[in-house]
Amino acid sequence: MGAQALSKNVLSSFNISGFLSWWGQGLLCCLPSGVRQLFWHETTRLVLEPQGKGVRLHRERGESKEDLGFYNGIERGDERFEGKDKVLVFRLSPEQTLSKPITLPLAAEENLRQVLGFEMERHTPFATNQVYYDFEVIKRSLEAHHLIVRLVVVPRRILDEWLERLSHWGLQPAIVDVMGTGPGRINLLPDEKRSSRSKALPRINMALSLLLMVFTGAALLFPLWQERSVVIDLMSKVSAAQEKAEAVIAIRQRLEKAIEASEFLVEEKEQYPSAVEFLYELTRILPDGIWLQQLDFTRGKIKVRGEATEASALIPILEASPYFQDVQFRSPVTTNARTGRDRFYITAQLPKLESLPL
Structure with missing residues (x-):
């Protein structure tokens, strides 16, 4: 059962889509630029960053970034905004937003946006209707059954003011993100202002290349899947051997403790007369x-109970012997009405052999 659970966790935690995306991008980077354009068209991102009453323009394409200067909406029809396949991105500064990692149960991932909306007032100083928010999953822990989410919020008044200004300039951003976050991870643009058409490029060659990558990935993973039963069988055998080893270790530890206890008792017994x-x-x-009615001897201490003609005389008698120390009555002396004798209960400490006279 342990091996099967481990195998299930490994397979469920393996992000196949992320692996194929990474693998496909690696293949594309190995191709010449002319050939790569046949399979993948890199979208140009025109980024607007707030600066005073205007915005600073940047053109991003792949890893390259180009500064296009300042724009304040005075000149309409600016050629910098012309061209096809440009995605307009409005980028807020971290000072205008609030970003916070939040730990949630793994089951909350099915309705993550609704859950974050309910938890908004507990994790931020805002109500849900006062902010626009988005999130990204940072980490999933199958063992602890939780996930860590980065919640990013922006007050509505800040974003609405800028969106209204951009709309007055004739600009409608498709994405609103935050400096420092990766492209495509966060989009704070309200749903009602997002374009209904997909931003993905619906090209046949793109679909064919993705299909090719899926088939190639399946071909690579199929031998691993065939070896899965062998791995599970080996893990079960290792688990059985480990359980036996742990049982042997436990028995050895109990035996060692029993030996130590017996040796302690022998040593303790040999210390006293x-x-x-x-x-x-x-x-x-x-x-x-x-x-004497009762005589107990336990770990160097004796308890004597009985009757005597004069019980008070017993204390100095016992103290005069080197075999008894710290002699005292354990309870008050009483008189037996039937016999007239004193009832006594005396305790004394036995000295260790090394302190007794030879």
């Missing part, structure tokens, strides 16, 4: 007329 020795000493020093 034997029961025969202190019984002999008691019979030697106690006067006649003493009746």
Whole structure:
């Protein structure tokens, strides 16, 4: 069961789409630029960054970035905005937004936007109707059953003011993101202002190239899938061997503890006089007329209970012997009305053998 669960977690945590995307981009980078254009058309992103009452323009295409200067809407029909396949991006600064990582249960991923809307007031100083927000999943943990999400919010008044200004200039951004976030990860543009047409390029060669990458990836993964049963079988055998090894280790630890306990008891017993020795000493020093009802000896301490003609005289008698130390009554002395004797309960500490006279 452990091997199957591990295999399931590994397969479920393997992001096939992300792997194919990375692998496909690596293949495209190896092709000449002319051939690469047949399979992939890089979209030009025209980025508007707020600067005073206007915006700073940048043209981004792949890894390249070009500064196009300042624009404040005075000159309409600016040639910098002309051309096909340009995506207009309005980019906010981090000071205009709030970004916060949030940990949520893994089950919340199915309705992540709704869950973040409900949690908005708990994690930000704003209500849901006061902000535009978006998110990106940073990490998924199958073992801990949670995921970490980066929540990005912008007050509506800030974004609405800029969108109204851009609309007055005849500009309608398709994406609103934040400096420092990767392209395509965050889009704070309200849903009602987004274009209904897809931003993906609907080209046959693009579809064919993706299909080719899927088939190639499947061909690479199929041998691994065939070896899956072998790996699971080996993992189950390793797990069984590990359980046996752990059982042997546990037995060895219990045996070592039992040996240590027995050695401790033997050492403890050898430190004090034997029961025969202190019984002999008691019979030697106690006067006649003493009746012992109970005698306990535990770890160097004795407890004596009985009756005597004069119980108070027993304390100095026992203290005079080198075999008894710290002699004292455990309870008050009482008188037996039937016999007239004193009832006593005395405790004393036995000294260790090394302190006794030879």
